[in-house]
Amino acid sequence: MCRLLRALIALALLAACSPVLNWRTVAIADAPLTVMLPCKPDQAVRDVDWGAGRMPLSMVGCEAGGATWAVSHVLLGQPQDAPMVLERWQQALQKQLQLATTIPAGVPFLIKGGLELPQAMQVEWEGRDAKGGAVVADVRWFARLEGNGVRVYQALVLSLGQPVAPTARDTFVQGLHLR
Template sequence: MFPYRPALCAAVALAAAACTPSLNWREVRLAPTTAVALLPCKPDRAERSVPLGGEPTTLAVSGCEAGGATFALMAAKVPAGRAPDELLAGWQQATLANMRVSGTPARQPFHPPKGLPLAHAQRVVAQGQQADGRSVTAQAVWTARTAGDGGTELLHAVMYAERPQPAVADAFFEGIKWP
């Protein structure tokens, strides 16, 4: 009688898992890019210079902790002439090395609307270690978009938790948008 009932039940269960009282989702602008995203808590913000692709690059970081996880959004804008797929590949490699990944990370394409279809625009799930040696699971995405001035907007979002929380990660990553 209701052919969509299993899909509807699955969608409701997914939404309920991502909408726990400890997660208070809010929209965050990711300057210097035009991107917006959702974070489940009030973010702390910082800027720092990082050697992205071997060149100093200003990285804007917004992050917070909620529901037993740490959430971080990082955004950068690079001028024309820098290879965005190579930058995403290097960024992934540095992130995974920093958390001392064990085993082979699970990877799948991640192409939000208006995102570039790059080989390293990916969603990654990896097991590793925190700085204090405790085990951690990272659920992360990397993506890029062509900027209006011919440069490229780069974005990385990551959720660190003791155990995977796929429904929460889905809500986090689905909240990434470029207007």
């Protein structure tokens, strides 16, 4: 029995260290966050407007193991805008995933150093990509005070057809550290 348990633990560790998922710690250059990503990340910035005016949304992410692994963030000048922006961000993803008009419920998500907000949550949604293919989004939203403003974040694993392995998802989520 002990051997079987050791073998199962070894298999789980090997799955988390799969050559397809080459984990590395990435310090986000323009935000106080460190993240674990399973591949060499790309970076992009685009403007968004979720009710607090146009603002640059920074993204860091990569594709590995049949999934997109990404962290996005935006700095808001007014901390009181965080709940509205997080809610509109969630609605934008809901629309992108072609979900019904009612957003499925989430579970509260609190990261060490983060703000406790009702909109800071984790969800797993099944939806459709732009081509109509089935996708699963495993998402965390959170926020942190930064100077006189607040930075809001989205950590996302978007996989085709089915969720990623729990060990890989947990490695990604447990690798989120506010600095």
